[in-house]
Amino acid sequence: MKNLLTILPLLAVVILVHYLTSATDTMYYLTQLTMSAYYALLIIGLCVLMGYAGQISLGHAGFFAIGGYLSASLTTHNLIPYQDNALLAFLESSGMLVSGHDLYGEALLVVSPWAACLVAVSSAAVIAYFIGIPVLKLKGHYLAMATLGFGIIIYRIVLALEYFGEADGISEVPAFVLLPGLSVSGNFSDRVQNYYIAWGVLLFAMVLLLNLIDSRVGRALRGIHGSEEAADAMGVNTSRFKLQTFVLSAVFAAIAGVFLTHYNGGIGPSEAGVMKSVRYVAIVAVGGMAHLWGTLLMGVVLTFLSLRGVFGSYDDAVFGIVLILIMLFAPNGILSLNIRHRIKTIFGRGKKRREEEV
Amino acid sequence: MTIELLIQYLMAGITYGSIYAIVAIGFNIIYNTTGIINFAQGEFVMFGGMIAISLLQFMPLPLAIVLAVLLTMLIGALIEICFIRWLKSPSVLRMVIITIGISILSREAAVHIWGESIRSLPYFVGNEISSVSVLGARVSPQVFWVVAACALMVLFLGIFFKTTSVGREMRACASNPRAATLCGINTRNMVTLSFVLSAGIGAFAGCVMSPITYSQYDMGTGLAVKGFTVAILGGLGSSGGAVAAGLLLGIIEAFSVSVVPLAFQDAIAIGILLIILFVRPQGLFGSKEAAGLSEF
Numbered sequence: 001m002k003n004l005l006t007i008l009p010l011l012a013v014v015i016l017v018h019y020l021t022s023a024t025d026t027m028y029y030l031t032q033l034t035m036s037a038y039y040a041l042l043i044i045g046l047c048v049l050m051g052y053a054g055q056i057s058l059g060h061a062g063f064f065a066i067g068g069y070l071s072a073s074l075t076t077h078n079l080i081p082y083q084d085n086a087l088l089a090f091l092e093s094s095g096m097l098v099s100g101h102d103l104y105g106e107a108l109l110v111v112s113p114w115a116a117c118l119v120a121v122s123s124a125a126v127i128a129y130f131i132g133i134p135v136l137k138l139k140g141h142y143l144a145m146a147t148l149g150f151g152i153i154i155y156r157i158v159l160a161l162e163y164f165g166e167a168d169g170i171s172e173v174p175a176f177v178l179l180p181g182l183s184v185s186g187n188f189s190d191r192v193q194n195y196y197i198a199w200g201v202l203l204f205a206m207v208l209l210l211n212l213i214d215s216r217v218g219r220a221l222r223g224i225h226g227s228e229e230a231a232d233a234m235g236v237n238t239s240r241f242k243l244q245t246f247v248l249s250a251v252f253a254a255i256a257g258v259f260l261t262h263y264n265g266g267i268g269p270s271e272a273g274v275m276k277s278v279r280y281v282a283i284v285a286v287g288g289m290a291h292l293w294g295t296l297l298m299g300v301v302l303t304f305l306s307l308r309g310v311f312g313s314y315d316d317a318v319f320g321i322v323l324i325l326i327m328l329f330a331p332n333g334i335l336s337l338n339i340r341h342r343i344k345t346i347f348g349r350g351k352k353r354r355e356e357e358v
Numbered sequence: 359m360t361i362e363l364l365i366q367y368l369m370a371g372i373t374y375g376s377i378y379a380i381v382a383i384g385f386n387i388i389y390n391t392t393g394i395i396n397f398a399q400g401e402f403v404m405f406g407g408m409i410a411i412s413l414l415q416f417m418p419l420p421l422a423i424v425l426a427v428l429l430t431m432l433i434g435a436l437i438e439i440c441f442i443r444w445l446k447s448p449s450v451l452r453m454v455i456i457t458i459g460i461s462i463l464s465r466e467a468a469v470h471i472w473g474e475s476i477r478s479l480p481y482f483v484g485n486e487i488s489s490v491s492v493l494g495a496r497v498s499p500q501v502f503w504v505v506a507a508c509a510l511m512v513l514f515l516g517i518f519f520k521t522t523s524v525g526r527e528m529r530a531c532a533s534n535p536r537a538a539t540l541c542g543i544n545t546r547n548m549v550t551l552s553f554v555l556s557a558g559i560g561a562f563a564g565c566v567m568s569p570i571t572y573s574q575y576d577m578g579t580g581l582a583v584k585g586f587t588v589a590i591l592g593g594l595g596s597s598g599g600a601v602a603a604g605l606l607l608g609i610i611e612a613f614s615v616s617v618v619p620l621a622f623q624d625a626i627a628i629g630i631l632l633i634i635l636f637v638r639p640q641g642l643f644g645s646k647e648a649a650g651l652s653e654f
Contacts, residue, residue, distance in 0.1 A: 056455075144397075149583060160621030281455065316462055317463060324441060328456065
């Protein structure tokens with residue numbers, strides 16, 4: 001309940017931004033803000049994994065891609081040629097399939113977005129579970145390399161399989177009708193509605209995570225981050241908690257992938273690229289590892305600036321520099337920099353406290 | 359499969375395998391002195407090739423290669439001095455992220471300097487179509503350059519670490535940095551030296567492989583993952599293990615082409631990496647006792 005209340009100011013900001021953009025005739029910002037919200041959804045999930053459970057993942061773009069690609073391919077690939085199949089007939093009778101017509105008037109039979117979303121997210125969860133069991137036994141460099149390897153495999157798969165559109169990706173993904181009159185799509189008329197859907201999902205996820213880290217699970221996770229051996233000795237089932245957090249963050253990534261794919265109307269292989277995973281890690285680091293609010297803020301701000309094209313062709317370079325600078329000078333995140341204290345230190349006072357900072 | 363085809367695959371495997379082995383040895387040198395896995399290792403290889411290609415317009419090939427190696431060594435030294443030297447006992451997570459950042463910066467610098475085009479050095483001897491017959495298989499002479507260069511580097515490093523006093527000091531830092539400091543060795547300088555050495559052999563490998571595999575700004579990540587696979591497979595820190603594992607991975611990859619599509623070739627190396635990490639993190643040739651002392 002307490003966390004529900006802390007969300008309210010943010011909700012007010014979300015509504016305020018909507019009115020500001022409509023008052024200043026800059027409604028086009030809402031498009032990027034919607035996309036930023038979905039990326040931020042993935043990023044806060046990763047934050048719990050990295051900051052609280054202390055496990056790095058360089059493969060989260062892979063989970064995003066699993067969600068996005070499965071949802072996109074299921075809702076676009078025509079199943080008419082397999083219509084006689086018994087399984088398909090069952091699916092159709094249970095309302096999991098929708099029929100329609102494509103651009104050229106040909107009959108079209110595809111999986112409904114709801115069913116596709118369920119399949120995509122649960123696949124990501126299952127994959128995360130089975131990858132997580134062996135991977136999370138590793139630490140440090142080994143964990144980083146193993147998750148990086150997982151990310152590259154997913155990238156190779158979507159790039160190599162014709163089913164996933166190879167280098168072109170998948171386009172013309174239909175709208176995702178959540179409720180009658182409420183749909184995730186890139187339609188111009190749905191822009192405001194989608195802005196609120198995206199931020200609604202993000203805020204809901206935020207409340208969920210805030211509650212999680214305030215709970216017994218959250219304390220256990222922080223214990224694991226502090227010292228895995230000590231947590232183990234205190235009777236915390238460290239491997240189970242790590243695995244659950246890994247699966248949870250993968251589910252967040254997959255949901256972000258599903259929604260953003262329907263919103264953009266397509267997905268391409270670059271979404272699965274290593275650079276994307278590194279970028280998510282960079283944003284979590286900037287936000288200050290174990291700091292959900294900081295991560296949320298940085299996630300939205302940095303992805304928004306990047307999507308607006310502020311950094312131009314130096315997009316990746318900016319994230320690289322940010323990553324290095326943060327890790328060199330403020331490993332606890334940009335919000336942890338105590339500016340006043342820093343200035344005091346420079347002028348020769350407060351030197352004693354300098355040690356505590358690190 | 360005919361004997362010619364078998365040898366053809368085998369030679370391709372040995373070529374790529376020796377390149378992987380060199381990248382893995384680059385990982386090992388830095389890992390031994392600092393305990394850091396340098397995620398930017400592949401970028402040294404890229405820099406070597408790219409700089410040599412640019413220098414070739416102004417000077418003959420051998421000079422361009424020497425200068426490219428020296429410049430990359432300088433880059434390696436700068437990276438260590440700017441980003442790593444002054445950190446006091448940083449956490450592993452922090453080091454991983456910093457070296458990843460360095461790798462991104464290097465790649466972005468490369469794409470802004472050289473663009474996205476694929477380039478290559480000319481063949482050292484002959485050209486694209488010249489070949490030597492080995493038991494009926496046609497093999498490019500450049501293959502022998504690659505294998506010989508890699509063998510020479512391994513030999514040179516072996517001699518350097520065993521006989522020279524600097525090499526012995528580096529080994530002392532590797533086995534116990536504090537004891538080495540007490541003996542009057544400047545450990546900080548040894549770390550810088552390990553980055554310089556690692557950058558140098560990476561750059562040299564980048565030059566000799568360039569005619570066959572080409573050079574591109576984003577070749578680093580793939581090479582780094584494969585080099586890391588080889589380093590783990592051979593037992594982290596062991597040069598001999600790296601050579602054996604490099605050849606093994608190269609040959610497996612080469613033969614895998616006849617079974618699975620080319621696009622999945624990278625996935626095979628990574629699959630091997632994941633399996634080895636789960637099953638035998640100390641590597642094929644590493645001892646279980648030694649592994650027990652280090653953290654995986």
